[in-house]
Amino acid sequence: MAKEVSLFIDFLKTKGLKLTKQREYILDVFLATERHLSVEDLYNIVKKKDSSIGQATVFRTLKLLCEADIAQEVDLGDKRIRYEHKYGHGHHDHLVYIKCGKFIEVVDTGIERLQDKLCKRVGFLPKRHKMDIFGTCKQCQKKKR
Amino acid sequence: MAKEVSLFIDFLKTKGLKLTKQREYILDVFLATERHLSVEDLYNIVKKKDSSIGQATVFRTLKLLCEADIAQEVDLGDKRIRYEHKYGHGHHDHLVYIKCGKFIEVVDTGIERLQDKLCKRVGFLPKRHKMDIFGTCKQCQKKKR
DNA sequence: TTTGATATTGAAATTCAATATCATCTATTA
DNA sequence: TAATAGATGATATTGAATTTCAATATCAAA
Incomplete structure (x- = not known):
């Protein structure tokens, strides 16, 4: 189970x-x-x-x-x-494939760190964030649309 | 005008x-x-x-x-x-103040660069992205809710 | 001006996903 | 078994987004 x-x-x-x-x-x-x-x-x-x-x-x-x-x-x-x-999936962002509809979950610690820095710089206390990048994967790049 | x-x-x-x-x-x-x-x-x-x-x-x-x-x-x-x-506002992300409803537009070239790197690493061609961080500003942090 | 072709308008209707309602139905316990 | 509490599925309702439509406005040409 x-x-x-x-x-x-x-x-x-x-x-x-x-x-x-x-x-x-x-x-x-x-x-x-x-x-x-x-x-x-x-x-x-x-x-x-x-x-x-x-x-x-x-x-x-x-x-x-x-x-x-x-x-x-x-x-x-x-x-x-x-x-x-959600269970077993920590915080993550998405790369969303706009043509085929698939997606992958990503975490980039470098980005996360810069986000925190940015918030600190402007006196902002972050609670949650979302970052989604929309684009195409290699297969889809060959397709017309 | x-x-x-x-x-x-x-x-x-x-x-x-x-x-x-x-x-x-x-x-x-x-x-x-x-x-x-x-x-x-x-x-x-x-x-x-x-x-x-x-x-x-x-x-x-x-x-x-x-x-x-x-x-x-x-x-x-x-x-x-x-x-x-939109006019006169280049690409930007948002820091959204969840209590007072205000927001600021931000661009962090470091983050943008890492985003591109990340995409390149997985063979993903980014078209657009959005990144919004939700949290509280200094004033709001004092409020109960 | 006036006209005619075309675009625009506001009110109301429609759409569509999200959500609520409600009369059964089902399990569990007394 | 009866009582109770929760669960279910069909259907109704909500609310924002969008479309429809008849009335109105715009503007170039006469």
């Missing part, structure tokens, strides 16, 4: 909530998918296997997963909330 | 569009406001002076200003599209 599942069970327990088969299944699918999913994306995958699961449940489960620090929202500027895996 | 106004006139001309008093007034107010405005924000300011101007016109004018490179969208993660001045 993935660490995330037992984490989720613990989280639900402390909140007085229940592990249902819907929640379990939604978490399974979420963990198995290495992409930035919107609620609708995840719902579409989930309903292929079990068409009885409703979009509302997917929505609510994702919120719970965020509360449990298993998932987190990402904003890639496409006007939809997307979710990514 | 602000440079932006003549820019806008030129833009409209090449597009076969007209400079109306509504557009002119909306641009005036936009330029006079040093904040990240949503359509609604700008509309609320505009209608104080001229209550006959509709929200749709503000919306459309902001889109035109973006096309003319006078304004640009900013996404500060509050789930609304905001607009900032």
Whole structure:
């Protein structure tokens, strides 16, 4: 069993909530998918296997997963909330491939250090930051569009 | 007359569009406001002076200003599209003050350089990026919340 | 001027994702 | 088993973004 599942069970327990088969299944699918999913994306995958699961449940489960620090929202500027895996993924930025839709997570300690310096310089106490670089990967650079 | 106004006139001309008093007034107010405005924000300011101007016109004018490179969208993660001045403001990142809502524009050449390096390292061709740091300024750090 | 072609406007309608509501349904416990 | 609390899925609602549409304004040409 993935660490995330037992984490989720613990989280639900402390909140007085229940592990249902819907929640379990939604978490399974979420963990198995290495992409930035919107609620609708995840719902579409989930309903292929079990068409009885409703979009509302997917929505609510994702919120719970965020509360449990298993998932987190990402904003890639496409006007939809997307979710990514959080557990086991420390702070990171994104390189987002604008043509193929893939992304990679990066951390550059040099950049992080300069960000802190910059904040200190102007008397700013940083709480969180986001840095996303949008561009194309080698494969995509060959494509017309 | 602000440079932006003549820019806008030129833009409209090449597009076969007209400079109306509504557009002119909306641009005036936009330029006079040093904040990240949503359509609604700008509309609320505009209608104080001229209550006959509709929200749709503000919306459309902001889109035109973006096309003319006078304004640009900013996404500060509050789930609304905001607009900032673009003309005369080169690329920059933001330090956003999460309590008082102010922000400053920053450019750190060190960070920019490291970003480019990072991209080169993974064979990624960057097109655009955004980096926003959210935190509190000195004044706000004293406040409870 | 006047006209006619075209662009613009404001109000209202529509869209779309996010979220809330609610009448069941389901598990667990007394 | 009954009672209780939570969960579910269908559907309704919200709110910002965007489009529609009939009325109006603009401007070059007559």
